[in-house]
Amino acid sequence: MTESTGTNLGTRGLTKTFGGVHAVDGADVTFHDGKINALIGPNGSGKTTFFNCVTGMIKPDAGTVTFRGRDITGRSPHVIAHAGIGRSFQLCRIFPRMTVLDNVLVAVRRTRIRELLAPARTEEEVAKARQLLVRVGIDHLEDTEARDLSYGQQKLLELAGVLMGDPDTIMLDEPAGGVNPSLIGRIGSLVKELNAEGTTFLIVEHNMDLVMSLSHHVIVFDRGRPIAEGTPDIVQSDPRVLEAYLGV
Amino acid sequence: MPNASSTLATRSRGPAQTPADGARRSRRNRQIASALALVVGVAVVAVFPFAAPDAYVLSAGVVILSYACTATSWNFMGGFTGYISLGHAAYFGLGAYGTGIIVRDLGLPSFLAWALAGLAVAIITIPVGIAALRVRGASFVIVSIAFVLILLLVFQAWGSFTGGSSGLVVPRPFPDLMRPEHHRVFFYLFAALLAVMLTLWWAISRSRFGIGLKAIREDEDKAEALGIPTRNYKLVAYVVSATLTGLAGGMYALWFGDLDPIFQFSILLGSYMVLMALLGGIRNLFGPLVGAVIVGVALEIFKLEFGDTQFHLVATGLLLALVVLFMPDGIIPAVQAGLRRFGPQSSSIREMTAAELAERNAAAGVSGDSVFSGGPTPTPTPEEKR
Amino acid sequence: MTGSLLIQSLILGVLLGGLYALLAAGLTLYFGVMRVVMIAHSAFLILAAYLAWFASSTLGIDPLLTLVVTVPLFFGIGVLMQRLLIRRLRPATLTMMSVLLTFAIALFIEGLIGFVWGGTQRRIQLPYSSASIEIFGARIAVVKLIAFGLAALSLLVLYLLMKHTRFGQALRATIQHPEAAQLVGIRTDRVAGLGFGLGLATAALGGTALSLDATIYPSLHWHWIGPLMAIIVVGGLGSIPGAAIAALVLGVGQSLLQVPLGTTWAQTIFYVALFVTLMVRPQGFFGGRLAQRF
Numbered sequence: 001m002t003e004s005t006g007t008n009l010g011t012r013g014l015t016k017t018f019g020g021v022h023a024v025d026g027a028d029v030t031f032h033d034g035k036i037n038a039l040i041g042p043n044g045s046g047k048t049t050f051f052n053c054v055t056g057m058i059k060p061d062a063g064t065v066t067f068r069g070r071d072i073t074g075r076s077p078h079v080i081a082h083a084g085i086g087r088s089f090q091l092c093r094i095f096p097r098m099t100v101l102d103n104v105l106v107a108v109r110r111t112r113i114r115e116l117l118a119p120a121r122t123e124e125e126v127a128k129a130r131q132l133l134v135r136v137g138i139d140h141l142e143d144t145e146a147r148d149l150s151y152g153q154q155k156l157l158e159l160a161g162v163l164m165g166d167p168d169t170i171m172l173d174e175p176a177g178g179v180n181p182s183l184i185g186r187i188g189s190l191v192k193e194l195n196a197e198g199t200t201f202l203i204v205e206h207n208m209d210l211v212m213s214l215s216h217h218v219i220v221f222d223r224g225r226p227i228a229e230g231t232p233d234i235v236q237s238d239p240r241v242l243e244a245y246l247g248v
Numbered sequence: 249m250p251n252a253s254s255t256l257a258t259r260s261r262g263p264a265q266t267p268a269d270g271a272r273r274s275r276r277n278r279q280i281a282s283a284l285a286l287v288v289g290v291a292v293v294a295v296f297p298f299a300a301p302d303a304y305v306l307s308a309g310v311v312i313l314s315y316a317c318t319a320t321s322w323n324f325m326g327g328f329t330g331y332i333s334l335g336h337a338a339y340f341g342l343g344a345y346g347t348g349i350i351v352r353d354l355g356l357p358s359f360l361a362w363a364l365a366g367l368a369v370a371i372i373t374i375p376v377g378i379a380a381l382r383v384r385g386a387s388f389v390i391v392s393i394a395f396v397l398i399l400l401l402v403f404q405a406w407g408s409f410t411g412g413s414s415g416l417v418v419p420r421p422f423p424d425l426m427r428p429e430h431h432r433v434f435f436y437l438f439a440a441l442l443a444v445m446l447t448l449w450w451a452i453s454r455s456r457f458g459i460g461l462k463a464i465r466e467d468e469d470k471a472e473a474l475g476i477p478t479r480n481y482k483l484v485a486y487v488v489s490a491t492l493t494g495l496a497g498g499m500y501a502l503w504f505g506d507l508d509p510i511f512q513f514s515i516l517l518g519s520y521m522v523l524m525a526l527l528g529g530i531r532n533l534f535g536p537l538v539g540a541v542i543v544g545v546a547l548e549i550f551k552l553e554f555g556d557t558q559f560h561l562v563a564t565g566l567l568l569a570l571v572v573l574f575m576p577d578g579i580i581p582a583v584q585a586g587l588r589r590f591g592p593q594s595s596s597i598r599e600m601t602a603a604e605l606a607e608r609n610a611a612a613g614v615s616g617d618s619v620f621s622g623g624p625t626p627t628p629t630p631e632e633k634r
Numbered sequence: 635m636t637g638s639l640l641i642q643s644l645i646l647g648v649l650l651g652g653l654y655a656l657l658a659a660g661l662t663l664y665f666g667v668m669r670v671v672m673i674a675h676s677a678f679l680i681l682a683a684y685l686a687w688f689a690s691s692t693l694g695i696d697p698l699l700t701l702v703v704t705v706p707l708f709f710g711i712g713v714l715m716q717r718l719l720i721r722r723l724r725p726a727t728l729t730m731m732s733v734l735l736t737f738a739i740a741l742f743i744e745g746l747i748g749f750v751w752g753g754t755q756r757r758i759q760l761p762y763s764s765a766s767i768e769i770f771g772a773r774i775a776v777v778k779l780i781a782f783g784l785a786a787l788s789l790l791v792l793y794l795l796m797k798h799t800r801f802g803q804a805l806r807a808t809i810q811h812p813e814a815a816q817l818v819g820i821r822t823d824r825v826a827g828l829g830f831g832l833g834l835a836t837a838a839l840g841g842t843a844l845s846l847d848a849t850i851y852p853s854l855h856w857h858w859i860g861p862l863m864a865i866i867v868v869g870g871l872g873s874i875p876g877a878a879i880a881a882l883v884l885g886v887g888q889s890l891l892q893v894p895l896g897t898t899w900a901q902t903i904f905y906v907a908l909f910v911t912l913m914v915r916p917q918g919f920f921g922g923r924l925a926q927r928f
Contacts, residue, residue, distance in 0.1 A: 404898065
């Protein structure tokens with residue numbers, strides 16, 4: 001078993017139905033604070049819908065989502081973002097016709113009304129954004145339009161943008177999807193570094209090598225609800241997991 | 249536009265940063281060019297009313313400036329958020345009629361009425377904006393057109409209040425002025441209004457609010473996920489845009505003095521705004537102004553050449569279709585790209601980044617995780633790469 | 635309101651609703667196959683009406699006979715429009731840019747009509763123009779019945795085409811899920827072209843029906859596109875049955891309101907319905923999941 005820690009994000013009875021199909025079906029899930037949590041499961045098991053319900057992109061039909069004890073069920077995505085959850089998208093999404101630096105500067109903390117007309121490029125925030133670009137390794141491209149970046153660079157840019165919001169918790173939807181192995185390694189080590197600095201991660205991922213090497217706690221999803229959880233070793237040897245994946 | 253911090257940071261990173269140098273140089277060039285264009289533009293506006301050969305040309309100048317005002321105010325929504333409203337004539341008409349009706353019924357001074365009409369437009373826009381912005385893309389356009397059509401119906405049918413189809417006469421603010429003087433005064437008033445709009449657009453474009461709006465234009469869901477309250481941002485942009493359009497309409501009412509629902513709440517007027525902004529370039533501060541001058545001059549020539557026929561509709565339609573099909577980014581970016589290609593030194597900014605990019609990709613493959621050590625790491629130089 | 639007046643308004647509303655339904659079905663087709671809001675739909679409607687008027691007034695042909703020419707002609711124009719113009723737009727900005735493009739086409743057609751036939755109001759004079767029949771004490775003009783019959787027949791043909799032919803199947807598949815349709819071997823771009831042609835053919839039919847009984851002028855199309863767009867939003871973008879139901883409901887509503895309020899104010903029902911829909915149910919009242927994103 002995973003050592004007991006505080007609950008970072010939890011759902012109770014979370015349900016979302018699309019035209020009679022239960023994409024998420026009464027899911028009770030607990031993610032642990034300060035850990036790298038992974039959510040795995042076969043295609044169509046409802047991971048992405050679950051993800052979208054938690055981040056507010058979709059309003060769940062029933063159930064609750066709590067983040068650090070605060071009920072965030074059905075709140076707007078920007079409210080959830082301000083609560084401290086940053087997210088990436090499955091197919092990486094950036095602002096194609098803005099410069100790399102501006103892409104990062106979009107995600108500043110909550111802006112008060114009187115700050116709305118303040119210049120976006122304050123010295124302090126530009127410095128912070130540059131530091132993040134250095135951290136993910138694309139600082140030399142700051143004046144380039146984001147659409148001119150390679151796919152891998154766009155993934156790194158998206159991550160830098162998420163980090164700009166100083167999230168306590170970062171949700172990554174298939175960070176290794178469509179990315180070459182060397183970049184997967186880079187993303188993996190970046191996740192580890194950030195986790196060591198105290199950021200909690202929730203990762204939806206298909207790449208088993210990455211999941212097993214990275215995560216402390218794995219939750220297996222099938223048919224819209226968790227069927228098994230634990231450390232990577234325990235999950236790997238769980239017969240229910242094999243069954244779900246192989247359809248035995 | 250580089251501010252103090254970006255220049256500082258670029259300097260501190262040493263001589264290896266040729267792309268940044270190139271970018272800085274090209275930015276400076278662009279800045280000089282913009283400043284030059286601005287000086288020339290201001291000079292032209294200042295001199296035009298005295299250089300114009302007759303009252304007709306002078307009044308055409310006023311019309312073109314009013315177009316520039318409407319197109320620029322349209323661009324507060326269209327340019328920043330990418331939401332294309334074809335019905336902004338609604339706000340033009342509301343501002344115009346609001347000004348006229350307040351002067352007529354309350355007897356307030358003309359320019360106080362004008363300001364109050366602007367306020368009224370802002371208040372009316374809030375519920376309309378809330379409804380229209382619940383949907384995206386196509387539905388938003390539908391609502392924008394529907395709003396102008398509904399107002400046309402109402403202002404035609406409600407004759408006792410609006411004067412109906414027989415029109416509304418707005419008293420002139422300066423009854424003592426002769427016609428050319430009247431045009432001259434309003435030419436400068438429109439120019440001042442335009443200057444205010446351009447300044448505000450510029451301020452927003454470099455603000456947090458502006459960067460949020462641009463993010464909405466690029467990818468609304470993503471912007472929301474990064475913590476931008478997209479619905480409120482869009483609503484504010486919409487209200488600002490509509491209010492400024494209303495102020496332009498009110499100014500037009502005071503200048504022209506005679507309002508008719510057919511012309512104030514006309515789909516055509518709204519489509520001129522879109523055409524002008526798109527033609528000039530909606531991402532650019534001066535795009536709508538450039539588009540307004542081109543389209544405005546063309547429309548005046550059409551009127552002279554073809555008189556009252558419907559030919560200007562055909563021409564407008566053709567021009568809009570051509571812009572949409574072949575130049576959706578507008579003239580200013582096209583010219584900029586052209587200059588960049590032929591210019592002597594600023595030419596290589598794109599190429600250099602591309603080369604850098606390839607070089608850096610190669611470097612990344614070798615140096616592996618070292619870039620992730622945290623904190624500011626110097627960019628690998630060619631030495632490190634080996 | 636007397637009983638016979640009520641019945642008359644009801645019948646007129648249904649007759650009007652039939653025409654709305656046909657035209658809204660056309661608009662829905664374009665939206666379904668290409669995600670295009672075709673602003674020029676009603677401009678083509680008026681163009682067809684002008685062609686019918688022209689044939690009738692100069693050649694002495696019955697306006698209904700012009701259908702033989704206008705329906706295939708409009709079908710062809712629709713296919714070409716999709717192939718040569720709409721398809722050139724970038725997918726990322728297709729919806730917005732296509733609105734502008736079709737808007738430009740609408741202006742172009744309006745200008746062309748004004749240029750060729752002038753801005754004055756036109757009306758077809760037919761031997762049976764003033765004929766009417768009595769139903770339950772209500773007097774209904776024969777031309778209105780013919781127009782309705784034409785619209786209803788066209789809708790029925792459209793329905794059978796969609797439900798019972800291979801082409802209709804491909805069309806419905808493309809509307810519901812273009813990617814999946816492509817996977818099962820449907821050439822969606824060809825289907826989209828034909829869908830566009832079919833949509834424009836409804837404008838030809840509607841325009842001819844309209845010409846029997848309406849005074850036409852070049853800018854009339856703006857008075858049609860507003861209500862039609864309201865109908866497809868209320869019905870749920872992309873749903874043909876939704877559009878048809880909304881068309882009938884709103885058509886009857888407009889007709890009933892005409893008696894106490896007059897024609898101009900009665901038209902506002904469409905816009906009121908549009909705004910109410912957006913506030914209460916932005917995806918439309920009869921629409922599927924398609925409507926939510928647009």
